[in-house]
Amino acid sequence: KTLHLIVLLPSVVVSRPFSRVRMKEGEVMIGTQVAKVIQSINPAFPVGCHVVGRCGWRTHTVSDGTGLTCLLSDWPQDVSMSLALGAIGMPGLTALYGLEEVLGLQAGETLLVNAAAGAVGSIVGQIAKIKGCRVVGSSGSNDKVAFLKELGFDEAFNYKTVNSLEEVLMTAAPNGYDCFFENVGGLFSSVAIPQMKQFGRIAVCGSISTYNDTNPQTGPYPHLTMIFKQLKMEGFMVGRWEHKNPESLRRLMAWKREGKLQCREQVTEGFENMPAAFMGMLQGENIGKAIVKV
Amino acid sequence: KTLHLIVLLPSVVVSRPFSRVRMKEGEVMIGTQVAKVIQSINPAFPVGCHVVGRCGWRTHTVSDGTGLTCLLSDWPQDVSMSLALGAIGMPGLTALYGLEEVLGLQAGETLLVNAAAGAVGSIVGQIAKIKGCRVVGSSGSNDKVAFLKELGFDEAFNYKTVNSLEEVLMTAAPNGYDCFFENVGGLFSSVAIPQMKQFGRIAVCGSISTYNDTNPQTGPYPHLTMIFKQLKMEGFMVGRWEHKNPESLRRLMAWKREGKLQCREQVTEGFENMPAAFMGMLQGENIGKAIVKV
Structure with a gap:
């Protein structure tokens, strides 16, 4: 068949x-x-x-x-x-390259990822845990939050039911975020960017909250926060590191075989x-x- | 005295x-x-x-x-x-570090700078010319445009009197901009970011158009453009490279003495x-x- x-x-x-x-x-x-x-x-x-x-x-x-x-x-x-x-294809590679090539994530750092229960986000969080980081994940249902907890996320929340996204982000990482793996865009980014630490890095992978906009959504300009916190924000697409794909897919497969990567x-x-x-x-x-x- | x-x-x-x-x-x-x-x-x-x-x-x-x-x-x-x-102080250092440390400007590249006749912008453009780049400057009066031409800018315009900022930016650099030295923020950035080349870099130095806002100005989120063009945007402050100041001030002074830097x-x-x-x-x-x- x-x-x-x-x-x-x-x-x-x-x-x-x-x-x-x-x-x-x-x-x-x-x-x-x-x-x-x-x-x-x-x-x-x-x-x-x-x-x-x-x-x-x-x-x-x-x-x-x-x-x-x-x-x-x-x-x-x-x-x-x-x-x-x-997990062992484009979304897994996207997660890996975003963390390693764009963010340069280091052990001990705190990472924020949204759409965290999605194809990319769920791999992002798990690789960050493999690397010894503290991981905070945002998702849109209680089932997803339970899934993230299963995956080993340190903090996970349902952004649709929290009173204040800002407060939840602050509580989950009182000292702020070193890295932010951005899949959602729009309002979430406006709330998250001020929660970055000095010299924080943001990998812009997706913007799913705006894909269906007929008119582009608007929000406050992030410039002042970017200046005073000296933030770096970079958009990327997985094809940039295509030459590394065979090796990277083998690394993802190895993690999967070792039980370190759950692939839902x-x-x-x-x-x-x-x-x-x-x-x-x-x-x-x-x-x-x-x-x-x- | x-x-x-x-x-x-x-x-x-x-x-x-x-x-x-x-x-x-x-x-x-x-x-x-x-x-x-x-x-x-x-x-x-x-x-x-x-x-x-x-x-x-x-x-x-x-x-x-x-x-x-x-x-x-x-x-x-x-x-x-x-x-x-x-020019041989904080604004000159800001221009130099923004170009060298943040943007990594290379000979032959095309640079956009706004508030180009200001303390930082006028040095940015001149250093970029020293480095062999094509420089496009935006400023807010015809006198400033004349000043930018004197400084050797390849293109300069008065953003207050152009019909369409987008068209002027496209005409000045039909293939787009490799680098953008951002001093203004707000609406200017929303128009300029889509004019970047693939892998364009943006140094966020200032946001003068928003300093006096009682409520933060809003504009379209740049995420989609940042993703599909794989843009990098970084905020910075001059103090980050303080250890290099004595050497950098001597470089600025040397350019001034060689007549390569006009200091208005x-x-x-x-x-x-x-x-x-x-x-x-x-x-x-x-x-x-x-x-x-x-």
Whole structure:
């Protein structure tokens, strides 16, 4: 049986000047999948091998190989290949590079991560724990908070039910945050940035609270806080360190095999349920990576 | 005759969480001065020597020496000591460290600087020219634009009279900006950030357009642009590299002596005119460093 797992991606692209490229009716919706090669004349991708590709929402794809990558050659039989779309794939690499390359996270530091129960956030927090950090996670449901506690987060809260986000952040880290892994943007960032320590670093990975804005949300300019605390804020995309991917995927796999990385997935069955799964993901209904099994 | 030059500083301080420490009635207004020591029992500051200190708005100061620094020991006789408050002082160091330490500006890159005719901005642009960069400067009057052209800026414009700041920025650098030295904040930043190149760097030095806000100004969140262009934005204060000051001041002095650095000052005479000079500075009436001669 052919295995098709499709991962759901938000569809926002920004060009210069600031504008969104929206998808047009009739275009194939973007998405990444693990798929089995069922016919091939390309020796790089023989029949039976598994590949990861951004082929969009399709049950079957004809490809010349461009943009496809083979699964790690030594992918263990007892590890689900769907993890190549999550913890041992792009989201896991995003977490790793954000922490190591952008933030330069050091043992003993305090890290804040939001959308912490998501595909990226849940790996961010776990890697930060592996590195000996104190981790504070924000998420949007009590189930997610329980999940974060399971993962070993030092502090976790439901931002939707707290009285004051500012107070919760201050209580969770009275001396402030060395690092902030930003997945949410918008109002959360306005509250979190003043909670940084002097010389704090912010990795801007996502901005999920603003992806669906018709008009861009506005908030107070962070300049004064950035100056007086000498903060550094950097946006990044996972492709920047592509040359490190094979080694990095092996590191993620090793942590998974050692039991240091729990890899939660929200699996939806059936191609026809993809739109609902996608919309649910944007509304925060998933814990861990949102996967559709086709 | 005792020489007292007082430099005007804006009075905004930000603590955690975001709030402004406003000066209270009866406090001495903050400011930096070059002053001659007229009485001393401190061997580090003998009578007759000149010091730079943040003593506030005073004609005379009693000090135990804390926070005072002597002028460069080899300060040339034909260079006005008031430059120790400007190009060969804190503003010059700010320009230098912002360009070298924060932005890592490289020859051939394109730099944007706003408040470009100010104490810091005018030095930023000139150092960037020394380094072989293309420099675009924004300022708030036609006189300032003429001054920037004199300084060798490649492009300069009056942001108050342009039809569209966005269009002017695009025309001045059709391929975008590698670096942005930010002195203004607020709306300017919202328009400028989308004009950055991929991997652009932004040094946040000042936010003069927001210093007098009773309520913080708001604008669109920059997260999406920061992510998709992988921008880096860093706030800084000049004190971070204090250990390099003596060497850096000598470099600035050398450029000045070689005619590579024009050091413009806006000199107001008389202690009693200080408040008007200060308010004028915040309203952009000065070209170069605002100085009051007492």
